[in-house]
Amino acid sequence: MSPDPTKKITAPANLSRTAVLLALLVAAVAVVVPALDRSRTDGPNPGPAPTDGPAAGLERRLSTYASEVVADSRFSPPDRAEREALAEGVALYVDGEREKAASRLADVDFGVRVVRDGPGRRYAEIADRGDETRRGWGRVYIDLDTTPRYSVQVPHPVADAYSDRLGTGVLRAAPGGILIVAGAHRRAGEGDAADVAHRRDTVFHAITVELVARRIPSIQVHGFADSSVPGRDVVVSTGAGTVARPQGRTMADALEDDGFRVCRAWVDKCPLEGRNNKQGRLAAAEDVPFLHVEVSRAVRGDASRTARAVAAMAKAVREWDVRG
Template structure:
């Protein structure tokens, strides 16, 4: 169900004051020394110029590292993952546009994710670079945990494709996923996703890259579209046997009397044990839960494409809808995340699929 949320102005990343000051000082010193050397002896100009280039490159690397723009494996420090994702999704709107990916593109992104999970980071990075995606490592300041971030470079340009992001916990083998198909449209579901990712090791966060109403028709509604990067990545994870939980939001009057609607979509019966664990954890925290495997509930997710893909692989899939009053109240949201983490903690302890490595 759709829910409105306030839009925050996008704030592009800035280099730190120390980095800018260091760069400026290096540049001025190098240029001054080069000029003096050239006046005294023109023959040393070439050597001085080489020294200048080396120093300026060093300064650029300092800025790049301190601004969190490292595209290699060196982790950046002090990044609040929730703020990073909130700043990213703040620009989403129904009029921001969306480009439908070609089959080759969506499959290539999914294969790159698979390579990363298999420990082939360099190969994954090369494939992603050819697709205009960045692969970098960030360190979450709230947990100290390192994550690989796969991000569409076009999202910083004038015409974003809206193909989304993937975050992979590097502290443990990948064992489960949390999926956010409707960020902003289902207000604050992306924040719930971050909370779930932080709560248990071995998680993979799959985040849609556009508002569900962006683009033409329902092209950007990734929960109900098979031919998207989001669907391809989730299918890759399901093929590896990773259980997944997909988080949605509904307006309070869409299911009066309920705080949460929990279902397994079209997934196999094996999903029900985990669904019952989640429902019990929610009820233990005083949430009223509609259990779709017990009674008829609205918004059961029967037409969800990721649920269908999971069912085809006999992989566990949970479809969870949270009322707006839960998502937009920080205390209530924290309690909801704690319930979700009861399930993900169990998933984190399971033997990972042979192909899913850290």
């Protein structure tokens, strides 16, 4: 029996159509992945977090969280009741009301565990008790050995590659810290819903509202592509306010003394000054100190330079008295 001529024509046509669709899919993935996480591949990689030694515990934990949870997380916008429950739970923990805090946090399926970072260093980790990639609301770490006196905020731990290491470094270097880390890529939600530095309807912002109410100063760390601010390593700003200017000067001086090229937003016209940052505007409205720090990709991509930048930030943060 002769082969069916229709089949001879149809099969190659179907294969050709499938090949075209597969090629388009591969091309789409190639475009979308770098767009979502370009800063992870646009420069040198500082390497994995330490696996032993004094820096291993917290830094490794946060580095793994950024790369394995935040990078893959979806973002489900919290409603007002959820935001308030989580923020109140964190505030109660900061106030020393730990049993009440645990109960309030449980209302939104968050829990508390104690994590260690080297001999004698303990932090409370407040995190989602379920799959953290489901909602992308983030984590909070609270120093258990010193009265809380400042917060360090990491709003873009993946989009600003390795900024989680800046935040962790400050927390470890300056006692009395509260570390707030966003739980999803800034583009994970619909529109800018997950861009916590520019939204007031997020868990991240709700927590900062409670801390500002307690007059706790804050430093917020970001990263920029080297081409965004040519000739500069760090941009130091006090955002929309001015009350943190003494600490801004301390930080800028320390950075420059160590060879960093710094743009001081209160002296020069700097890109990325963070004047529209929602947490900064909140702090400015209440005269609570706020520092907005942008660090170049070249610095964030070098472990030694990152450590030196963190030392300058910690020097400034240590000037803040307990609760202002």
